Amino acid sequence: MKPSFEPIIGRYLNLELLGKPHRLYIEEAGQGVPLLCLHTAGADARQYRGVLNDPEVLRHHRVVTFDLPWHGRSSPPPGWHNEEYKLTSRDYMDVILAVSDALGLDRPIAMGCSIGGRVALHLALHYPERFRSIIGLQSGAHVSRYFDSSYLHRSDVHGGEACAGVVSGLIGPFSPDSDRWETLWHYMQGGPGVFLGDLYFYQLEGDIRADVAKIDTNRCPLYLLTGEYDYSCSPDDTREVAKQAAGIDVTIMERLGHFPMSENPAPFLSYLRPVLERIRAATA
């Protein structure tokens, strides 16, 4: 195998977030209309490696992704050892807007998966003027609790293995072994209690059912793409969101699960490219 570099450039950004200094890991590639990508709960920006390596996307877009604080190569804030990490919709939106501002992104397309797909709905509701379009992957307005998440963070359970165990079935059976286990590896590497802290937003605080009807897609177009094998945010959960507000564009992605961009990048890109093309055509 001949050694080769990918087009992705990774850098650390120092900035103040939520009133504290933070050191954030950021990756980007390509040039053009900015596309800001948000990873799932308990994982990191490596999930977007397929998008960041796709020549067709990079020809038209400056693709940017970052590890949320506490995730991947982004550090938790000073004093983290004395606090319990709990993601809230307010903090999540503040972080996304601050990163977008710090990088000088002009009305980027925001694309998020799972918790990122949920916050996509919050952004569409509260900050439509900040984004030229929003893409929610595996977007639902809420999720019913179907397992006891406290097992993800306790001293007598291996957190990494438990996190991977909980999410492994969210990957569709058609996904190749290499990308399936790469996706699970990210979960195994998460810090203690971080996936659980993200689920506070996903399962409780970030429930947006009461407000989803107020989303105005005339102010910011909203595209929702959901893999058919996802049972955390199922196709029905996404269709339910689209019933509540007019103009939401829904695509159900065959063969894919909860981590489309990471578990099986090639078929995901075949769904994503036409959506990006439509966004570019509409805003040209």
Next chain:
Amino acid sequence: MKDLARFVNANAALVRRGRYLNTRFLVEVGDDGYLVVIRDGMVQSVTPGPFVMQDWDFALRAAPDTWEKFWLAIPPPGYHDLIALMRYKRLRVEGNMLIFMRNLLYVKGLMASLRPAGAAQ
């Protein structure tokens, strides 16, 4: 279920994942029960019921058509994973949840090993 030992014990990666696990658990396929005994990650025995005053650490209970779909090479959405079955209330997991959750990847791999060769596990 009677082939479980053959498939699991030949899977070195799965046995290694469960190498510190010693447990006995019940699998119910409708009314038919099977007691599975695990020693150091290997399936030591699979004993069909009926049982009298049998103890076990945890039990996995589902209808025969649910397991039938779960064990297809490519199961339909919602039938492809133990937690998916739980989510749609097709599988009841009872007993000592700590042992089940500590070894979730192993137990998932063990039950999926009954799928035809080459299927996703």
